[in-house]
Amino acid sequence: MMRKRMIHAINDALFEEMERDERVILIGEDVGASIFGDTRGLLDRFGPDRVRDTPISEAVMSGMAVGAAAAGYRVVCHLMYANFIYTAFDAIANQASRLRLMTNGQIRLPVVFMAAGGGGRSNAGQHSDYPHAPVASLGGVYVATPSCSADAKGLLKTAIRTDDPVFFLQPTSRGGEMGDIPEGDHTVPLVSAHVARQGDDVTIVAVGAMLRIAMRAADALAEEGVSVEIVDPRTSYPLDEDVILASVRKTGHLVVVDEARAAGSVANHISALVCEKAFSALRAPIIPVTTPDLAVAYSPPLEKAMIPGPEDVVAAVQRLIKETGQ
Amino acid sequence: MMRKRMIHAINDALFEEMERDERVILIGEDVGASIFGDTRGLLDRFGPDRVRDTPISEAVMSGMAVGAAAAGYRVVCHLMYANFIYTAFDAIANQASRLRLMTNGQIRLPVVFMAAGGGGRSNAGQHSDYPHAPVASLGGVYVATPSCSADAKGLLKTAIRTDDPVFFLQPTSRGGEMGDIPEGDHTVPLVSAHVARQGDDVTIVAVGAMLRIAMRAADALAEEGVSVEIVDPRTSYPLDEDVILASVRKTGHLVVVDEARAAGSVANHISALVCEKAFSALRAPIIPVTTPDLAVAYSPPLEKAMIPGPEDVVAAVQRLIKETGQ
Amino acid sequence: MISNTRAAGSLDLLRMMLTIRKAEERLASDFKAGLLPGPVHLYIGQEAVATGVCAGLDDRDWITSTHRGHGHFLAKGGDPKAMFAEIYGRSTGICGGFGGSMHVADVSKGILGANGIVGGGIALATGAALATQLDGENRVGVCFFGDGAAAQGVLGEALNVASLWKLPLILVCENNGFSEFSPSNNVIAGDIYRRAEPYGVPSVRIDGNDLDAVLDASRTALDRARNGGGGTLIEALTYRIHGHVEGEQAFLKTRYREDDEIERWRGEDPIERYARRLVDQGEMASGKFAEMEEDIGRMIKDAADCVADDPYPEIGNLERHRLGAE
Amino acid sequence: MISNTRAAGSLDLLRMMLTIRKAEERLASDFKAGLLPGPVHLYIGQEAVATGVCAGLDDRDWITSTHRGHGHFLAKGGDPKAMFAEIYGRSTGICGGFGGSMHVADVSKGILGANGIVGGGIALATGAALATQLDGENRVGVCFFGDGAAAQGVLGEALNVASLWKLPLILVCENNGFSEFSPSNNVIAGDIYRRAEPYGVPSVRIDGNDLDAVLDASRTALDRARNGGGGTLIEALTYRIHGHVEGEQAFLKTRYREDDEIERWRGEDPIERYARRLVDQGEMASGKFAEMEEDIGRMIKDAADCVADDPYPEIGNLERHRLGAE
């Protein structure tokens, strides 16, 4: 085990995969200077052929990633802030997500679109979205949502080795967070939810940056005698249905915590999944805890009020217990 | 009452609103020639200032719509096929959906983005999406999904009079369908789900083109003695929660039919809503009926198999009855 | 038929143009006869462009194409049988019936596919050019696109990056005078070829109905690209004899061009012009053309007939294209 | 301070540049002191561009701006107090604390807002120009954008439509030599101003640190636009003295420019140059400048101080911006 910040875990993953496979290339705006630190050092190490600073041209950048992947490369396309995936959306939605089907599998696309999403830094309305649902809506793109250093490294390494597109959505506010990472070639399968905490009374599914929030809530609830099990989906699309369903079948109660807007959350997908496939195990309503259906506001008190915190999760669990069997 | 095809109902709505308010303008590719017929005659009637054929430039077109609306016009931006909303997505997602919040309400945007979505015509992978979920995910844009001529006219007229952005998603395969429309200035409020058929045993929420499918299924089920209530949400975002919840509280059973991919459907949103707010009324799992998580395939048998048909809805209801109280 | 027109003789080139013409005439009559499930956009009148450009390419050079892509597919070595089967929606189609007319692709021939998104191929070809540059084998990426597509911003983005990185990218704009039903000068300002100038990318405007002119211009562009000289923009002036899409008369209420304009262009038929030139210069016996036309007509008829009743794809094959299926 | 610089005298213009300078110096020290919740991008060194262009505008002309938008806001008549309050995240901010530094907007002054999406303002200004053209009151739409933003395809789309429709659109590219941390010539091919030529849009490159040159160029562009002559692209060469974003030293591991380059540009300070010119030509007494600097310094200090502790916005105000809330 080694302890590393999430941003350095991501950096390690890029180093190791570019080292491992010379067909891995990286394109993006200022990936050389690296404003987040996740691509730092790659330009020096692998040179300007494989590590390319691009102009501010998300449309051609995302489409170029698709074309280069179709022509035999493994492309990591760094989009910086997740809102810029909207600027890059055409090639992701109309090309990347569907060329496999439209060509009957002649074209497979090993492309990773990576970006930092979510709030917490007063980056305001155009730099704080957590847009996993719109990408999930395409059907043809994996959405990886790491919650910790180890998963960030392991998921990204797997994503780069995957022959279909992956959107790797790292939490903007968590880059500096330390975490333990197994030594060596640490990979994490894409569709492999993980039980981050064992419990009996209530299941909390928490996505990305919300995992730590859920953990805090679970500690508080433990003191009230409520035993919480926490599931980290790791990929918000596709969902690892078995792990989520198994936990709900055990606890009979579900709270879903997602930093995205309610209307853009996968909380809805998870609720729908459970309500279809584990309905008989459910003993209470499924309570979503999300950001309201608004762009994130700038002023710190507004931003703090919008993004789920431990107290919101605790309140949701308490409401759920209250409504049990009503 | 008058009987009209849906496409002519939409055409009437545009005529009437442009007649009514000279600040209503229409921009889009070949809105003059009108490949669907929904904008036919408008150029002759209102002239090239207010009805503008644009170049194939979805990025500037959608952003221009936002700018012109901010500067005092009511803009209808015709995007032709709904997949092209991905090409236009940046300004819709990063600007239209959030300028109201970011400017603290200084900017309100009366913009209607209209497009035809869904399959049924072998238009294949890049012309058959029904992308209401990605737009809904933004939070700041209404999504209107008419199922019949009357609603197409009434919803579009209301959309044009609304001070916030609306995505008007007409069903590609239903333009030729006849329907009764009230005489005169017929408008339909945006968030006003409608009970299209009364029943007692099962609620089916059916979106857009799926309404007719659900109606057919209901007829078949009636013969088996199953009484189906059908709710048409009319706007898939925001949802008219009260009407949907009231129906489920009455029947205790819910099937949601949505032409979009499961991962891009609002079926998930509706399930989540009901599972949170009407859980105690639910007597069985909520069954979604959607298109699989793929782009729509070209070959007719493949396309037909992908898009929900009456038999799929009947099967879902039968499954639901079987699982009741298990 | 010739599966690779590289360094082909003049008779081969004439055969290729005739092959495209006959294939499209067959599709036109098939459409009239209601034998085609989806829309088709025919290339009749533009054959010299695809034929002349692809004459200098081989299977390891990449092309991207448009919604009007049959000619590019055939000229780059695609198999007519597999193309017909695809457009008929059969399992024997080049894309197994999944793609259809707007998505014919054959990766083994370097054909990344027709594309239903106008301008969509530009970024893909840019990425393919990046891949070939990294491969270092003097391969190129070629993008065919229309005059209407020149209005898509991604063209400027591609020109910028192609210039900065000296990408072996050949942008071939087929200016056929119309963007759907809009005459080019309603939607395109100035000369398309000149749009490359500010980026320092060499460009030229040629007579796209003169095969020799196309061969010259593409040879120059290819030599430049293969020798590290970077990209080129070629604007080929041509004309589509058929409508934008077969059957357009059914939905167009007004005409958008005059018969005598069409007649004038029939007089510029690229096939007849080239045949005449060959006869005049003694490269072809005068009787040869009729004979050739008959052979190819027969070859095309056989190709189409022999797949017309091939089986439709198995519905189960849809699962093969889901994420996770290998 | 002057709330409208139209037809302002030279001393007013000097005051405006000083106002911007002092305001930004205050923000720089506030940032260092940790008083700003979010990122700020300072305009120091570029003041002549905003001041010179806005000198010809009044409240009914529209501007769109960038992430580096404080100077445009002030020059167009925005209130410094309301700007500081916004950047401090206070309820008294021009956007009630919802927008922050990257979204300062004052619609009553014709300021459609700073914008966090690079190139985002281009399409908005195009739409505003369309609106003014329809109004027929000889108003204009002005878009400020950076050299890096010139790589966004939407610029070409806007030039095309502005040319076709003769829109009163003035595109002001502030070429400050950097796109974040990339020197322009790494990401921009050729001369930006020349990119307007193929579209037939007049363009000019000027010394953006020479207020008189900016005044001349914008007067020409404004006369053209107000008299139906259509759009203009102005490329103003300038330099940002501060970093891309305050505090960048904290995350940048390498330097991206030399100190002497910065020093060289300090010698080109637009304020000192203009002041010197006024003194030399006897338009200003030599002692006047120091006095003016002091007055404005005091005015800015008072403006900032008096709002620095204003209340944060009420959390309940979030609801005011939801769809449906009026």
Ligand SMILES: Cc1ncc(C[n+]2csc(CCOP(=O)(O)OP(=O)(O)O)c2C)c(N)n1
């Ligand atoms: C992004 C996008 N916008 C609009 C369309 C609809 N559309 C299909 S073909 C076409 C015209 C294309 O004109 P051009 O590029 O000149 O090609 P041509 O049809 O003349 O070969 C349009 C607008 C589309 N397919 N994709």
Ligand SMILES: Cc1ncc(C[n+]2csc(CCOP(=O)(O)OP(=O)(O)O)c2C)c(N)n1
């Ligand atoms: C669509 C988009 N892509 C990337 C970014 C990140 N970004 C913010 S500012 C900037 C550089 C802009 O350079 P320029 O246009 O020259 O403006 P300047 O900062 O020099 O004033 C970038 C890449 C963004 N905000 N929006």
Ligand SMILES: [Mg+2]
């Ligand atoms: Mg054309």
Ligand SMILES: [Mg+2]
């Ligand atoms: Mg710059």
